[in-house]
Amino acid sequence: MSDNKKYQTEVDFKQIFTTPSRWMGLVYLVVLVSIIVAGKYYVQHQDYISDNDPKFINSINLERETEVTEQKGQLQEGIDVNELGNNPSPELIATGKELYQANCVSCHGENGKGDGPAGGGLNPAPRDFTAEDGWTNGRTFESMYKTLEEGIIANGMNSYNQLTVKERFGIIHYIRTLADLPDITEDELSNLDLTYSLADGRTTKNQISLEKATKLVSKEKTESFNYVKSNFNQTGDVAIVTNHTSDIDRALYSLNNTNDWKSDMTRFKKLVLSDIPQNGFNASVVNLTNEEWAQLHSKLVTLYSVN
Numbered sequence: 001m002s003d004n005k006k007y008q009t010e011v012d013f014k015q016i017f018t019t020p021s022r023w024m025g026l027v028y029l030v031v032l033v034s035i036i037v038a039g040k041y042y043v044q045h046q047d048y049i050s051d052n053d054p055k056f057i058n059s060i061n062l063e064r065e066t067e068v069t070e071q072k073g074q075l076q077e078g079i080d081v082n083e084l085g086n087n088p089s090p091e092l093i094a095t096g097k098e099l100y101q102a103n104c105v106s107c108h109g110e111n112g113k114g115d116g117p118a119g120g121g122l123n124p125a126p127r128d129f130t131a132e133d134g135w136t137n138g139r140t141f142e143s144m145y146k147t148l149e150e151g152i153i154a155n156g157m158n159s160y161n162q163l164t165v166k167e168r169f170g171i172i173h174y175i176r177t178l179a180d181l182p183d184i185t186e187d188e189l190s191n192l193d194l195t196y197s198l199a200d201g202r203t204t205k206n207q208i209s210l211e212k213a214t215k216l217v218s219k220e221k222t223e224s225f226n227y228v229k230s231n232f233n234q235t236g237d238v239a240i241v242t243n244h245t246s247d248i249d250r251a252l253y254s255l256n257n258t259n260d261w262k263s264d265m266t267r268f269k270k271l272v273l274s275d276i277p278q279n280g281f282n283a284s285v286v287n288l289t290n291e292e293w294a295q296l297h298s299k300l301v302t303l304y305s306v307n
């Protein structure tokens with residue numbers, strides 16, 4: 001009977017309001033709920049948070065790349081450069097705007113000020129189209145076209161030549177509505193026409209999926225491995241290599257995956273020593289003198305460099 005009474009007081013919720021010590025239970029509940037709400041907020045906004053962090057740029061780009069739909073290169077009709085250059089229709093500019101928002105905003109920002117979230121870690125920063133100075137190719141119509149055609153790859157600006165000529169004209173015209181850019185001259189339009197044969201039509205590049213690209217890369221790797229292997233077979237005086245490898249194929253293959261060891265002795269050592277048998281080398285490498293390391297390294301570099 002007294003047990004039963006005890007049990008009842010445990011579950012009698014009215015007690016919570018009459019006994020102050022029971023309020024502690026409520027406090028715990030409130031804290032717990034706040035933590036859950038804050039956690040949910042954090043997770044939902046994580047994309048935004050990481051967008052601003054340069055470390056995450058690669059993963060963002062990768063995400064975008066997986067969205068690429070496979071497309072065979074298409075034959076495009078030639079365009080009338082003067083017509084599209086001098087008299088862009090409102091439709092062309094509207095298409096340009098759409099394409100700008102899909103492809104460029106992430107880096108160049110909504111208003112073209114170079115302040116998009118994915119541009120945060122890039123050096124140089126994405127161009128601010130409203131600034132007059134500091135352009136690499138230049139801010140004329142012709143130079144901007146060149147940028148979209150060829151990209152400025154070393155600086156993080158891709159080529160957009162998978163877009164049609166007309167689409168790229170549209171994008172540039174749209175950018176020109178965001179910034180005060182120099183007038184378009186007859187000369188530069190005819191230069192463009194001559195340089196890129198715009199009046200003649202062209203074939204756009206094939207666009208392939210990331211999966212296929214990865215496969216192609218490994219096919220390339222296989223080919224370059226075969227090349228190095230045949231080099232190895234044809235080169236005399238490879239004793240330094242054979243003496244210190246347990247499985248020459250494995251060794252050549254493990255070095256085939258990266259390039260940075262070629263110009264950097266420390267990386268080379270690290271790579272070999274990271275897992276000696278797995279990398280096809282002999283345990284004897286641990287006893288190599290600096291001079292021997294250098295001989296082994298330079299021999300291997302020669303085998304790969306002809307490639």
Ligand code: HEC
Nearest residue numbers: 103104107124125126127135136137138147152155156157
């Ligand atoms: C991944 C980020 C990124 C994206 C996406 C991007 N750009 Fe850029 N862009 C850059 C960077 C970085 C530069 C600066 C390059 C330099 O200063 O040499 C640049 C420079 C430029 C320039 C100026 C080149 C010069 O002469 O200095 C133009 C024009 C341009 N981008 C157009 C575009 C257009 C149009 C798109 C979309 C179709 C686009 N960019 C998408 C990063 C990006």
